[in-house]
Amino acid sequence: EELLPRQRLKVNSDEAIKTATKEPALEFLKLTATQLWLEAKYEGPVWKVRLWAQKLRNPRRDVEIGAIHISAFDGKVIRRDLHVNRVD
16 A cells, blocks of 8 residues: 655644534534545545444433544545434
8 A cells, every 4th residue: 555645734723523524404403523544545645433422302412423434635525414303
């Protein structure tokens, strides 16, 4: 495998989190945690940001609501796999 030069990555993990949490579908949810991976995809390096949010009926618990894939080259959202209905 080849290593990708760091200077080619224009989006770091903090910027990926900011982009993911600005999604309109998450506007009214209280996000509690994130988990990130930098994956090699055919589009190039991609940040996979997995998200957790506070449950509505039981605020002491949280639930995984899905993931957002963000290009590490330009910061654009490549794929959304969100399940906000899980917070019920």
